[in-house]
Amino acid sequence: MTRIFPDFAYSDGPRAGCWWDDTCDLPDYPVMDSDIDCDVAIVGAGFTGLNAALRLAEAGVDVIVVDAETVGWGASGRNGGFCCLGGGKISDAQLDRRFGKDERLAYRAAEKAAVFHVQNLIDRLQLDVDKHSNGETELAHNPRVFRDLVDTAAAIEENYGVTPDFTSKDKLRDAGLNGPFHGARTTPIGFGLNPRKYIVGLARAVVKAGGRIFSNSPVLSISGTTILTKLGRATAKNVIVATNGYSSETVPNWLSGRYMPAQSSVLVTRPLSQAEQSEQGWSSAQMAFDSRNLLHYFRLMPDGRFLFGMRGGLRSSPRSEAQSRRKTHHDFKQMFPAWAQIDVTHSWSGMVCVARNLLPYVGPIPEQPGVYTALCYHGNGVAMGSFSGACLADLVLHQNERALPKAMRQPLATFPFGKARRLLMPPVYAGYAVSDL
Numbered sequence: 001m002t003r004i005f006p007d008f009a010y011s012d013g014p015r016a017g018c019w020w021d022d023t024c025d026l027p028d029y030p031v032m033d034s035d036i037d038c039d040v041a042i043v044g045a046g047f048t049g050l051n052a053a054l055r056l057a058e059a060g061v062d063v064i065v066v067d068a069e070t071v072g073w074g075a076s077g078r079n080g081g082f083c084c085l086g087g088g089k090i091s092d093a094q095l096d097r098r099f100g101k102d103e104r105l106a107y108r109a110a111e112k113a114a115v116f117h118v119q120n121l122i123d124r125l126q127l128d129v130d131k132h133s134n135g136e137t138e139l140a141h142n143p144r145v146f147r148d149l150v151d152t153a154a155a156i157e158e159n160y161g162v163t164p165d166f167t168s169k170d171k172l173r174d175a176g177l178n179g180p181f182h183g184a185r186t187t188p189i190g191f192g193l194n195p196r197k198y199i200v201g202l203a204r205a206v207v208k209a210g211g212r213i214f215s216n217s218p219v220l221s222i223s224g225t226t227i228l229t230k231l232g233r234a235t236a237k238n239v240i241v242a243t244n245g246y247s248s249e250t251v252p253n254w255l256s257g258r259y260m261p262a263q264s265s266v267l268v269t270r271p272l273s274q275a276e277q278s279e280q281g282w283s284s285a286q287m288a289f290d291s292r293n294l295l296h297y298f299r300l301m302p303d304g305r306f307l308f309g310m311r312g313g314l315r316s317s318p319r320s321e322a323q324s325r326r327k328t329h330h331d332f333k334q335m336f337p338a339w340a341q342i343d344v345t346h347s348w349s350g351m352v353c354v355a356r357n358l359l360p361y362v363g364p365i366p367e368q369p370g371v372y373t374a375l376c377y378h379g380n381g382v383a384m385g386s387f388s389g390a391c392l393a394d395l396v397l398h399q400n401e402r403a404l405p406k407a408m409r410q411p412l413a414t415f416p417f418g419k420a421r422r423l424l425m426p427p428v429y430a431g432y433a434v435s436d437l
């Protein structure tokens with residue numbers, strides 16, 4: 001497997017210290033150590049792969065899921081747990097220009113459907129995932145942005161069919177949202193969850209429905225619709241590649257140059273007492289993010305711990321990981337100064353994934369009949385990855401096919417510079433940092 005970050009990024013190093021690992025046990029799944037015949041072989045046991053597997057297994061399809069590590073080892077078991085709108089990093093104006101208004105609305109409807117997809121799964125499987133928050137709150141990092149948030153309320157109504165709620169700067173403390181913010185807009189779609197409890201629930205449901213899961217079995221190559229691991233091969237009628245930010249240039253070769261992994265970094269504090277929450281003026285159960293391009297995301301979880309995340313470093317090594325954890329702590333203390341002395345008990349990082357056209361892709365791998373993929377959720381894959389996995393299953397089944405919006409059916413374009421494409425990121429981040437001033 002050829003991957004574009006140093007090996008450290010794909011090791012347990014960035015993952016060490018992940019809070020979710022302390023919150024529930026992971027079932028054991030065997031290594032794939034023999035040859036298998038099946039209908040569908042799925043590479044990657046994150047939200048995408050397991051949602052595809054669940055739908056297929058429940059439809060009576062003989063499906064296997066093979067992960068290089070363990071269930072949820074990738075981003076799905078170490079994210080911020082925001083089950084929210086999003087999936088692309090694209091504006092309404094860009095969508096209108098590229099696809100027209102109807103397709104823009106279809107894409108926004110898919111974002112909303114993605115959140116309800118997860119909600120329905122949680123209800124149907126009766127998963128206890130520590131849910132909280134009534135939608136998501138965006139906090140303006142300057143007065144101009146707050147005016148923009150107010151001015152674009154009609155777009156929220158048009159795109160998602162809901163009316164956002166506004167909190168002016170002087171009311172933020174009363175709302176338990178105090179910080180260096182200039183007002184808030186709450187869109188009542190989405191909720192926070194414990195991603196590990198969600199993915200463990202998914203994995204158990206897949207097995208209950210007859211699917212088989214294998215761990216510690218890196219897929220080394222895909223030939224036709226056969227996947228090869230070190231100890232066995234699976235011959236399938238269809239293959240789904242669900243590897244997102246942990247993808248490689250060779251599994252399959254078509255992905256080479258077409259996805260951009262980027263790091264995100266998270267910390268979690270010890271539980272905060274009511275008095276400590278009051279001191280900072282943050283007691284809201286809302287999941288929130290600030291309005292920067294290089295945004296910070298944060299939420300007070302039901303057990304009183306505070307989760308705070310932001311973009312990670314551009315490099316990956318033990319040293320740069322330590323730097324990025326320090327930077328995350330630094331920004332946390334700046335934003336929430338009353339908590340500067342509070343113990344940060346956990347911190348970690350992982351890979352999100354970006355596409356050149358700033359949209360997720362769900363569909364066939366061109367020129368490789370029977371092989372499908374879904375990836376590039378731009379840091380918002382709890383809902384969109386889950387939904388995309390289920391949509392992939394529909395594509396494979398050729399039944400109940402959802403009308404995927406055109407915006408999500410555009411095969412991934414290659415980035416300039418091939419395997420050296422990470423060179424593009426420093427100027428992009430620098431541009432964002434300037435626009436965030």
Ligand SMILES: Cc1cc2nc3c(=O)[nH]c(=O)nc-3n(C[C@H](O)[C@H](O)[C@H](O)COP(=O)(O)OP(=O)(O)OC[C@H]3O[C@@H](n4cnc5c(N)ncnc54)[C@H](O)[C@@H]3O)c2cc1C
Pocket residue numbers: 001043044045046047048049066067068069070071072073074075076077078079080081082083084217218219220242243244245246247248251263264265266309348349350351352353374375377378379380381382383384385
């Ligand atoms: C720190 C962080 C915070 C985030 N916060 C949020 C958030 O709050 N809300 C939100 O919506 N999104 C968030 N995201 C993004 C979200 O977690 C991802 O978009 C989503 O989990 C992607 O799911 P996936 O199943 O496609 O990929 P992943 O969960 O990354 O799974 C890919 C899997 O593929 C496996 N794999 C790779 N190559 C091979 C191979 N050759 N053979 C076998 N297996 C292979 C990997 O081991 C991995 O387990 C965050 C991501 C990170 C890293």
